[in-house]
Amino acid sequence: MTAAVLKLRGETAPEDRARALSAEYADADAQAILERAIREEFAGEIALVSSFGAESAVLLHLVASVAPETPVIFLDTQKHFAQTLSYRRKLAARLGLTDVRDILPDTEEAAAQDPNGDLWRRDTDACCDLRKVRPLKTALDGFGSWITGRKAFHGGERMHLPAFEWNGRHFKVNPLVRWTPEDVAEYRARHDLPAHPLVEQGYPSIGCWPCTRAVEDGEGVRAGRWSNSDKAECGIHVR
Ligand code: SF4
Known part of the structure; x- marks a missing residue:
């Protein structure tokens, strides 16, 4: 570890540390x-x-090329498309990732709060909290940081993300934040990465089956997510 890193760690508040890293890596790939x-x-x-959604193969491939033993957290909400579960198995094997962790909702909490598995019909925020937000919080215990695949072209709050963030609990690393759709497609083609099977059926962003639809020509990348409501994010990225 370099002296500069030790100095950064020892004397800098997390927000400032993230800001300094983002500035240092402003033009980095x-x-x-x-x-x-x-x-x-x-x-x-x-x-x-x-x-393990529509664009996930690129970041998974990049991380595998740096350190294939990096822990990969997959939130198994029990509401994924069957195609996603199949893709998760095949892609992890193909890339040689050795520590993919399937994280499920807490069994007792799910039985108490969503006994029929249809909470998403009544309260998507509560369902995401049960099946994504709280399981991720538990899964990240012991980690000081996590890597996300968010990109500015997704729109909304993602348009102004830095490469490194501090969310009050963890550092978040956003290595693809400046990538364009063309960059993603070019990288996938160059490395012959398999596409999620739903992409060719009109799904540019893929989450749980009850809350994801195919998009029409001209719609945004995430227009098919929770499309009957104002909801735009599942909550795992809320500070
Ligand atoms: S995306 Fe839909 S089904 Fe999945 S956890 Fe959120 S509300 Fe539930």
Whole structure:
């Protein structure tokens, strides 16, 4: 570890540390950001959180190329498309990822709060809290940081993300934040990465089956997520 890193860790508040890293890596590519985060800055205390969705193969491939033993957290909400579960198994094997963790909702909490499995019909925020937010909080115990696949072109709050953030509890690393759809497609083609099977059916963003639909021409990437409501995020990225 460099003296500069030790100085940064020892004397800097987390918000300032994230800000300094973002400035230092403002023009860096995703590989460089990941190498700094995984091998140096947060070594041994960083995980990738992946939905194994439409664009996930790119970041999974990048992380595997840096350190295939990096823990990968997959939130198994028990509401995924069958195609997602199949894709998760095949892609992890293909990329040689050795520590993919399937994180399920707490059994007792699910039985008490969603005994019929239809909470999503009545309260999507409560359902996401039960099946995503609280399981992730538990899964991230012991980690000081996590890697996300968010990109500015997704719109909304993602348009102004830095490469490194502090959310009050963890550092978050966003190595693909400046990537365009063309960058994603070019990387996938160059490395012959398999597409999620639903992409060709019109799903550019893929979450749980009750809350995801195919999009029409001209709609935004995430227009098919919770499309009958104002909800735009599941809550795992709320500070
Ligand atoms: S995306 Fe829908 S089904 Fe999945 S956890 Fe959230 S509300 Fe529930």
